[in-house]
Amino acid sequence: MPGDATDTELVRQAKAGDLAAFEALVGRHEQRVFNLAQRMLRNCHDAEDVTQQAFISAMEHLAGFREEASFSTWLLRIATHAALKILRKRRGLEMVSLEEMTGPAEGYDTVPHPEFIADWRESPERLVHQNETQRLLAEALDQLDEKHRPVFLLRDVEGLSVKETADALGISEANVKVRLLRARLQLRERLTLAFGDETRRLVAKHDH
Amino acid sequence: MKCEELLAMLNDYVDGDIDPAICETFEKHLAGCNPCQVVVDNIRKTITLYKDSQPVELPIEFRDRLHGLLRERWKQTHKA
Numbered sequence: 001m002p003g004d005a006t007d008t009e010l011v012r013q014a015k016a017g018d019l020a021a022f023e024a025l026v027g028r029h030e031q032r033v034f035n036l037a038q039r040m041l042r043n044c045h046d047a048e049d050v051t052q053q054a055f056i057s058a059m060e061h062l063a064g065f066r067e068e069a070s071f072s073t074w075l076l077r078i079a080t081h082a083a084l085k086i087l088r089k090r091r092g093l094e095m096v097s098l099e100e101m102t103g104p105a106e107g108y109d110t111v112p113h114p115e116f117i118a119d120w121r122e123s124p125e126r127l128v129h130q131n132e133t134q135r136l137l138a139e140a141l142d143q144l145d146e147k148h149r150p151v152f153l154l155r156d157v158e159g160l161s162v163k164e165t166a167d168a169l170g171i172s173e174a175n176v177k178v179r180l181l182r183a184r185l186q187l188r189e190r191l192t193l194a195f196g197d198e199t200r201r202l203v204a205k206h207d208h
Numbered sequence: 209m210k211c212e213e214l215l216a217m218l219n220d221y222v223d224g225d226i227d228p229a230i231c232e233t234f235e236k237h238l239a240g241c242n243p244c245q246v247v248v249d250n251i252r253k254t255i256t257l258y259k260d261s262q263p264v265e266l267p268i269e270f271r272d273r274l275h276g277l278l279r280e281r282w283k284q285t286h287k288a
Contacts (some may be wrong), residue, residue: 181219184254
């Protein structure tokens with residue numbers, strides 16, 4: 001039955017017309033797609049829209065899915081496209097090309113230096129169970145702009161490779177790398193301000 | 209290696225994608241630079257925290273609606 005089958009087997013069965021197999025795939029991945037959309041868009045209603053669009057689109061294009069990527073990566077790419085469309089609409093940028101949104105190649109020379117450097121007072125394993133942490137994580141993520149948030153979510157939260165992230169967003173791998181660095185540094189700064197031990201703050205020396 | 213150069217290679221190091229030859233100089237710097245050590249550790253913890261953070265549960269009524277809609281569409285496009 002669908003429960004034990006791999007995604008690849010389910011995809012084959014669904015391609016052959018098996019609705020139960022397709023529904024099993026939906027059941028397996030719906031939470032993940034919804035999470036990505038919810039974190040990218042910070043809005044439940046929009047996240048539902050994106051999830052729905054992603055699965056309808058996956059159904060419509062299943063026959064053409066060549067299985068070069070895993071089903072989940074393919075699906076996350078479809079969901080990312082739908083989410084980016086909403087982000088652009090929100091900013092009134094429907095007429096602006098994707099190029100504008102994705103920007104030219106960025107360099108490392110302007111990457112900001114860490115300012116607040118301190119060991120955290122508690123381990124991530126303990127922090128993750130605190131309600132306050134969830135709020136802080138969401139806030140810090142909110143402060144990332146739309147160029148950086150999707151890169152961080154796809155690469156670090158969903159575990160896509162640099163190449164898969166680049167493909168999903170339609171930007172170069174070089175851009176993924178520099179944006180990921182900025183995103184990580186910005187989140188680190190925010191979280192360390194909240195979780196860092198003020199009494200053990202260190203000052204960076206840039207002279208060596 | 210300077211702190212600034214280390215910063216540019218931070219991701220490759222954290223992700224384990226660093227060139228072994230560069231890794232050695234990177235770690236040599238790290239061993240003598242407490243602030244850089246802490247930044248690397250902070251970044252690792254930041255990633256862990258986001259990776260392990262609780263997802264927003266998929267609303268059950270949305271789930272039902274979604275499955276209903278997909279079933280409907282499937283039947284329309286898979287007519288014998």
